Amino acid sequence: MSKRKINFNISTWLPVIIFVLVAVIFGIATKGSLFTSTNLMNLFNQSVPTIIAGLGMLFVAAMGSTDITCGVIVALVGCFGLMASTNVNPFFMIPVSLLIGLASGLLLGYINAKRKVSSFMASLAMLMAYRAVVNLMLSNTSFYLPDSLKFIDNFAFKIISVIIMVAIIVYIFHYTRFGVYVKDIGENEVAVQHTGINVDAVKIAAFAVSGFMAAVAGIYMVARLGGTNNTIGSGFEMKVMMALFIAGVPVQGGVGSKVYKLIFGAVIINMLENGLVLCGTSGAVTQLVRGLVLLGAVALTAYLGKHFANVGVEAAHNQRENAGETAK
Amino acid sequence: MAEEMLRIEGVSKSFGPTKANRDVNLILNKGTVLGLAGENGSGKSTLASMVCGMLKKDSGKFYKNGQVYNPFSPADAAKHGVAMVVQELGVIGNLSGVVNMFLGKMDKYKKGPLVDLAAMNRDAESVFEKWGLPKVPLDVAAGTLSIEQRKIMELARALITDPDFLVLDEISQALSQDNREVLYAFIKKFISLGRTILMVTHDLEEMVEICDEIAVLRDGVIVESKAAEKYSMNELKRLMIGREVSGDYYRDDWEESYQKEVILSVKNLNVPGKCENISFDLHKGEILAICGLSDAGIHEVGSAIFGLEEGRRGKVTAGSGHKEIQKPGDIIKTRGAYLSKDRDANGLMLDASIGDNLILPSARDLSGKGAFLSPVKARKLAQRASEAFEIKSTGLRHIVRRLSGGNKQKVNLSRWLIKDLDYIILDCPTRGVDIGVKAYIYSVLKKAKADGLGIIMISDELPEAMGMSDRILVMKNHQFAAMLSRNTDFTEDKIMEVML
Numbered sequence: 001m002s003k004r005k006i007n008f009n010i011s012t013w014l015p016v017i018i019f020v021l022v023a024v025i026f027g028i029a030t031k032g033s034l035f036t037s038t039n040l041m042n043l044f045n046q047s048v049p050t051i052i053a054g055l056g057m058l059f060v061a062a063m064g065s066t067d068i069t070c071g072v073i074v075a076l077v078g079c080f081g082l083m084a085s086t087n088v089n090p091f092f093m094i095p096v097s098l099l100i101g102l103a104s105g106l107l108l109g110y111i112n113a114k115r116k117v118s119s120f121m122a123s124l125a126m127l128m129a130y131r132a133v134v135n136l137m138l139s140n141t142s143f144y145l146p147d148s149l150k151f152i153d154n155f156a157f158k159i160i161s162v163i164i165m166v167a168i169i170v171y172i173f174h175y176t177r178f179g180v181y182v183k184d185i186g187e188n189e190v191a192v193q194h195t196g197i198n199v200d201a202v203k204i205a206a207f208a209v210s211g212f213m214a215a216v217a218g219i220y221m222v223a224r225l226g227g228t229n230n231t232i233g234s235g236f237e238m239k240v241m242m243a244l245f246i247a248g249v250p251v252q253g254g255v256g257s258k259v260y261k262l263i264f265g266a267v268i269i270n271m272l273e274n275g276l277v278l279c280g281t282s283g284a285v286t287q288l289v290r291g292l293v294l295l296g297a298v299a300l301t302a303y304l305g306k307h308f309a310n311v312g313v314e315a316a317h318n319q320r321e322n323a324g325e326t327a328k
Numbered sequence: 329m330a331e332e333m334l335r336i337e338g339v340s341k342s343f344g345p346t347k348a349n350r351d352v353n354l355i356l357n358k359g360t361v362l363g364l365a366g367e368n369g370s371g372k373s374t375l376a377s378m379v380c381g382m383l384k385k386d387s388g389k390f391y392k393n394g395q396v397y398n399p400f401s402p403a404d405a406a407k408h409g410v411a412m413v414v415q416e417l418g419v420i421g422n423l424s425g426v427v428n429m430f431l432g433k434m435d436k437y438k439k440g441p442l443v444d445l446a447a448m449n450r451d452a453e454s455v456f457e458k459w460g461l462p463k464v465p466l467d468v469a470a471g472t473l474s475i476e477q478r479k480i481m482e483l484a485r486a487l488i489t490d491p492d493f494l495v496l497d498e499i500s501q502a503l504s505q506d507n508r509e510v511l512y513a514f515i516k517k518f519i520s521l522g523r524t525i526l527m528v529t530h531d532l533e534e535m536v537e538i539c540d541e542i543a544v545l546r547d548g549v550i551v552e553s554k555a556a557e558k559y560s561m562n563e564l565k566r567l568m569i570g571r572e573v574s575g576d577y578y579r580d581d582w583e584e585s586y587q588k589e590v591i592l593s594v595k596n597l598n599v600p601g602k603c604e605n606i607s608f609d610l611h612k613g614e615i616l617a618i619c620g621l622s623d624a625g626i627h628e629v630g631s632a633i634f635g636l637e638e639g640r641r642g643k644v645t646a647g648s649g650h651k652e653i654q655k656p657g658d659i660i661k662t663r664g665a666y667l668s669k670d671r672d673a674n675g676l677m678l679d680a681s682i683g684d685n686l687i688l689p690s691a692r693d694l695s696g697k698g699a700f701l702s703p704v705k706a707r708k709l710a711q712r713a714s715e716a717f718e719i720k721s722t723g724l725r726h727i728v729r730r731l732s733g734g735n736k737q738k739v740n741l742s743r744w745l746i747k748d749l750d751y752i753i754l755d756c757p758t759r760g761v762d763i764g765v766k767a768y769i770y771s772v773l774k775k776a777k778a779d780g781l782g783i784i785m786i787s788d789e790l791p792e793a794m795g796m797s798d799r800i801l802v803m804k805n806h807q808f809a810a811m812l813s814r815n816t817d818f819t820e821d822k823i824m825e826v827m828l
Contacts, residue, residue, distance in 0.1 A: 176699040177691040184688055187677035194634075194667075194674050195689045196660030255680045 011256065011304050015247035015264035018297065022268050026275030034275055041155075043267070043274055045224060048162055049074075049217040050266040053240045055169040056105075056213025058262050059206040061244050062173075064186040064253030065112065065119035067207060069104060070214035071236035072130040076100050077218030078228030079134050082143035090146035093222075097215045104130075105211020109204030119207075127237070135230050144227040152223035165216070170259045172209075182206050186253025242290065243269045246297040248304075330357035332394070333524040334379070334493060339388030341374055341548075348374040350548045352388070356493075361515060361525045363539035363556065365532065365568055367789070371548040372528045376495045379526065380412040381405035392493070403432060411491035413482050413499050421471025426452055428470045429485040455484050459514050462507065476503055483514075492523040500529055512538060530621060532564055532828065544568055565824050577767055578795025579774060584814040586614035586798055589648070591751045591782040592664070594633060597642040602628035603806045606642075610751060615773065615783045617797035619790065621827060625806035627669055630755045630786050634659055634666040647750065665689070665744040669755040669786070675740045676728050683724035686710040686743045693747070709746065717742035717772070734765030745772065751782035758792060770796060794818045802826045 026034050033039060053070045060067040077097040085093035108126060112119040151157055173179040181202045184192050193199045221236075222228055247265030250256040272293060276286045336354040340347070348371045356362050364372045377383040379390065381399030390397045392408055399405035402412070419428050430437070430448050437444045452466055461484055464477045473481065479499060486494060500508055515525060515538060529535050535542060536556050543553035544567040552567050592610040597603060603625040610616050620626045632640050635655045644653040646662035653659055659666055668674035677685055687694070687706045694709065695701045710724050717738045721731060728739060737757070744752060757773075758766045773783060773796060787793045793800050802809040802823060810826040812818065 175701055175703070177695045177701050178699065180687070180691050180701060184677060184680070184684070187680045187684070188673075190674050191677055192688070193636075193656060196656045196658075198657055254677075255684050 011248055011301070014301065014304065015261045015268075018247060019264050019268050022271055022275070026271060026278070030275055030278040033278055034271070039274065039278070043270055044155075044159075046270040046274065047266050048158055049221045049224075049236070050240055050243050050270060051162060051263055052165060052220060053214050053217035053236070054243050054262040054266055055165060055259070056210040056216075057240050057244060058169070058173065058249070058257060058259065059179075059182050060119070060210045061241075061249055061251075062183045062186050062253045062257035063189075063203065063206055064251075065203070065206075066123060066241075067105075067108060067119060067210045068123045068237040068241070069108060069126050069130065069211065070217065070240055071233040071238075072127045072134070073101050073104055073211060073214040074218035074221050074233030074236055075134040075228070075230070076104070076130055077215050078222045078225075078232050079137050079143070081219065082145065082222065082228055083137075085146050085149065086143055090148045093146075093149060094219065097219050098212060101211040101213070101215025101218070102208055103211070105208040105214075106204060108211065109207030112207065113200040113203040131234075138228070138230040142227060142229060145223060145225075149223060150226075152220060158220070166259065166263065169213075173257075173259055178202065178205065183253070183255045183257055186250075186257065187255060239269060240266075242294050245301070246294055248297070248301045250301060251298060330360070331522075332356075333358045333392065334397075334526075335391040336375075336379075337389045337391065339375070339378065339390070340386050341371075341378060341383065342386060347548050349378075349385075352545075352548075352550055354543055354550065354553065356524050356526060358522045358524055359519045360540040361519060361527055361538055363535040363542040364526065364528045364545060365535060365542055365564060366545035367568055370545045370568075372545055373497060374548075375545070376412065376497050376526060376528055379405075379493075380410055380495055382412075406433075406489045406491065409489075409492040410495070411486040411489055411493070412495040412497065413479075413486050414497055419470040419478050419482065422469055424468060425464060425466030425470050425473065425481055429466070429481065429488060433488060451488070452484065455487050459484075459487060459517065460510070461514065462510055476507055479503060480507070483511075493526070494518065494523070495526045495528075497528045498530065500531060500534060508534075532561060536561065536564070562821065565820065578770060578792075582814060582818070584798045586782075587612040587780065591647065592633075592784075593643075593645045593650070595643045595645075597629065597632055597640070597644065599628055599632045599637045599640050601806075602637060603632060603803070606801075606803075606808055608801055608811070610782045610784055612750075612782055613777055613780045614799070615777055615785055615797045617793035617800045618784065618786045618803065619793050619800055619823065619827065620803035620809070624803040624827075626786050626803050627755055628806075629803070630666060630753050630784070631668065633753060633784075660689075660692075663748065663750040664752065665747075665749055666753040667740060667744065667755060667757065669759060671737060671740050671759075676736060678729040679727060681725045682714060682719065682721055682728055682731075682739055683707065683710040685728055685739050686713045686724070686746075689743050690747060713742040713746040716746065718768070734761040737761050737765065737769070741769065741772070745776060749781060751784070752776075753784040753786070755786040756788055757785065759788070790820060790823060794820070794823070 023034075057067055057070060077100060080100060081093040081097040084096040085091070104126065108119070108123055111117050111122045173182070181192060181197055185199060185202060189199060218233065221232065225232065243265035244262055245251055245265070246268055247261040248256070249258070249261050249265070272290065273286060276289060281289070332355055334356040336352055339349055339352045341349040352375060354362070364375065366372045374383060378385045381402050381404050384400070392410070397408055399408060399410065405411070420431070426445065426448050429452050434443050434448075437448050449466065455461075456463060461480055464473065464481050464484075466481070470478060470481065483499065500511060503511060519525060527535070527539060536559060539556045541553065542556045542559060542564070544551050544564065546568065589612045590609045591612050594609075595607050597606040606629055608616065618626045618629055628637060631637055633644050633653065635653060635658065645651060646653055646659070646664060651658070651662050653662065672678060677688070683706070687710055690709055691701060694705050707724065714721070714724060719738045719742065720735055728736060731739065737760075741757065758769055761769070773785075777783060785793065785797060798814050800812045800818070800823065802812065804827060812823065812826075817823075
């Protein structure tokens with residue numbers, strides 16, 4: 001029964017293909033300066049927050065929902081986290097930040113799951129409100145990172161902590177039933193509900209993870225910047241979303257969502273931006289290229305999903321039969 | 329002598345392997361009403377849809393007024409004077425009544441880039457007046473109208489094109505007695521002008537009374553067609569459902585048999601507008617069928633027990649501990665399961681693989697320490713389910729959408745039956761599956777019954793309910809009508825009598 005077959009699935013390899021493509025194109029366009037050690041270091045530093053926030057957003061994206069609050073959570077972390085560390089104790093920044101992210105995620109999850117507001121609308125509203133709070137707080141003050149927290153931006157600490165985080169999320173997302181439910185909700189929420197699973201609780205938990213990881217990403221970003229201002233994190237949510245979708249995480253969610261796709265996506269999107277800057281393109285052109293590449297990647301993912309999924313020998317016959325049943 | 333309006337000659341239609349219509353021949357005369365009788369799925373609606381251009385026929389011919397008539401769309405059919413009132417409510421709730429009535433027919437009312445609403449209103453009014461239909465408010469959103477008003481509006485909509493051939497599919501079901509009288513008066517007036525009506529209805533008494541001629545369809549074939557007064561009610565029923573029950577297909581014993589232990593107890597189950605005061609006990613090793621006409625509320629009983637219906641009252645308890653069931657999770661905790669009628673929308677994840685689908689209900693049981701869900705264990709379970717139920721596929725990674733209806737249902741059933749359950753609620757378990765899989769599902773149910781599983785089988789098909797169950801709970805108008813026993817009561821006549 002169980003034959004070992006070579007199962008080449010194009011969707012599986014899509015992130016790698018795009019990665020190589022972008023690397024080669026910009027490697028040539030920048031005449032190799034993309035791969036100098038200083039630039040690789042830059043690329044790493046830029047990719048870390050994208051990966052971390054993406055690890056959380058993946059749970060929301062897998063359900064087919066949207067959470068665009070991660071950029072503004074970064075700003076909240078900068079504002080209130082540093083406020084706590086300046087006024088109370090330097091290390092207070094970390095728990096305060098994490099609590100802010102968790103609370104925001106729980107609130108968004110509650111609004112979406114229990115109050116049935118679309119997650120996009122709810123998170124858009126929250127984004128606007130939070131941003132206003134940050135602007136109010138930082139209008140005539142600024143906060144700086146205390147020296148005792150500078151270790152966060154240390155290369156060794158960063159790489160080790162990121163690896164640990166990725167390992168934990170891979171475990172939760174791929175090897176626990178919470179991860180399975182999250183992806184299954186993206187496939188068919190009603191079907192999951194019909195198996196007696198508390199869909200609302202799963203949803204709220206997924207949003208909580210997303211908010212929490214956004215706060216973690218915020219800590220790294222603030223540490224990198226050495227302080228905060230009221231524009232920190234703006235546009236970050238779009239970057240994280242691009243990281244997810246550019247590497248083939250299905251926009252409608254479901255079992256095609258994979259952690260490795262996010263990691264490739266995060267590096268791809270940062271390499272793209274970094275490469276464009278090195279080529280000396282203007283900001284406007286960078287935006288244009290980002291938009292076009294995302295559109296292309298999403299369209300390609302949808303096309304591949306439709307035409308190259310596992311097709312059996314009976315597929316054609318069955319599809320005809322199904323069409324007949326639907327017509328009835 | 330009667331003049332011919334529509335002639336149907338050798339028309340066939342199949343959906344995949346299912347033959348919905350086979351070599352149908354009928355003649356409809358001017359000034360008459362022809363009734364189409366038949367069970368659910370006998371091909372009545374298919375035939376009606378083909379006449380109206382909603383479906384394409386595979387072979388055969390239609391002649392209207394002696395000329396070949398081959399409609400490719402409802403609009404094309406309307407040009408030939410054919411109109412239809414469909415079974416499912418076909419109105420767009422947020423648009424006003426007038427706009428609904430003239431959907432697709434607005435070209436006539438174009439005034440530059442706009443449409444002339446006033447003229448549409450005038451024409452709509454005149455249709456109601458001409459045919460003596462009760463007034464329906466047309467300026468409000470159609471969704472706020474009652475079902476009855478909507479039906480009348482749909483009838484008026486069909487009459488806008490002034491057809492000489494009208495198809496009425498289950499129209500009277502939604503109407504109360506006084507509006508039925510209005511409908512009957514309309515029908516008389518319509519045919520007195522030398523026009524023709526093709527009528528589909530489940531109400532056999534109405535059919536005998538209204539129709540001039542009745543044709544009986546069974547499994548897509550016309551088994552009888554003659555003047556209405558020549559039928560007796562019993563003959564009509566027998567012709568409709570009287571197929572022989574083959575021996576090993578269903579159960580071959582004729583005795584009620586189950587253990588004493590009650591496994592699921594339903595007391596005074598109420599859902600406003602859907603079911604009223606339903607009470608029964610399900611025993612270990614029992615198959616309890618729930619039957620009724622299509623709007624009797626049988627499907628709602630299933631989802632209400634599961635805890636999906638809003639505003640449910642009454643008490644549902646399961647197991648020896650009498651644990652109360654209130655929300656979907658409780659059924660799973662008491663080792664039960666519920667499979668909805670709409671397996672594609674409510675049961676399966678169509679774009680996920682067979683493996684993903686098979687694992688979903690067992691994810692909780694499979695996870696071990698640290699919530700670890702072992703992929704090896706999961707694959708083994710999926711393998712076991714897939715082999716035990718002979719799911720035909722290229723492997724566990726096969727996408728469910730690409731499976732046939734029968735194999736989809738096998739996936740849906742197997743993932744529950746592979747678990748150690750005490751009871752299961754199945755809503756139309758054999759809907760949309762072919763004969764082979766049907767027989768297979770019956771054999772699985774027989775085995776599950778022998779193992780002591782309590783089964784509630786909600787069914788549209790009487791032969792199936794009679795063939796498989798120990799007792800049949802019959803519902804009528806959302807209420808309990810009768811509880812029949814396999815020992816004595818299982819004859820079609822008896823069941824139809826309580827049902828109708």
